[in-house]
Amino acid sequence: MPALTLPTFPEDVPTHPLLIIDYRLISARGSHEIDRLWEAATKLGFWYLKNHGVDEEVDGMFEMGAETMKLPLEEKMRFEQGDSGMSFG
Numbered sequence: 001m002p003a004l005t006l007p008t009f010p011e012d013v014p015t016h017p018l019l020i021i022d023y024r025l026i027s028a029r030g031s032h033e034i035d036r037l038w039e040a041a042t043k044l045g046f047w048y049l050k051n052h053g054v055d056e057e058v059d060g061m062f063e064m065g066a067e068t069m070k071l072p073l074e075e076k077m078r079f080e081q082g083d084s085g086m087s088f089g
Contacts, residue, residue, distance in 0.1 A: 019044060024051040 009015075019040040025033035040047035068076070 016044065019047045021047050021049050022051050023049055023053070 019036055021037045021040060022030075022033055026037060037047065
């Protein structure tokens, strides 16, 4: 997937801190991290969760999609959904 080029964020737009919560520490019953998650959930309403393990599954889904798109049309049409190959999802 190509890297995204993003414009610089304007300095006159207010922002709010985003707590980064480590799922591994939560899973290990780390009381400090559990407290931080509670704070994020009750005061901020949002947070970034890292080390959750979903990345590997998502990467696998993208790989499967790429492999599917490489199949010959005849093979893909074996799974046609009754709309002459015009389905969008």
